[in-house]
Amino acid sequence: MDEQRSHAGAPTDLAAAFRAATPVGYPRSVWLAAALGALDRAVWAAYGWDDLDPKATNDEVVLSRLLALNCKRTAAGTDVRDT
Numbered sequence: 493m494d495e496q497r498s499h500a501g502a503p504t505d506l507a508a509a510f511r512a513a514t515p516v517g518y519p520r521s522v523w524l525a526a527a528l529g530a531l532d533r534a535v536w537a538a539y540g541w542d543d544l545d546p547k548a549t550n551d552e553v554v555l556s557r558l559l560a561l562n563c564k565r566t567a568a569g570t571d572v573r574d575t
Contacts, residue, residue: 532546541557 529546536542536544536546539557539561544553
């Protein structure tokens, strides 16, 4: 089995995946930065974290909020798959 291919035949190398996904004619750095920024904002909006800027927030704050959410769901008997 080719070591650069996953079980399903997709590239396992992230750089190769980004090269394949980058629209022709767009500089990778600009396109990638925009895509990652949009992804960050979408994930943060899904968690309801509109009060924080993803770029200006450190990992400790994010982990603290995720832990609090997990504790709240556990106390309520709610599985994340039920929401």
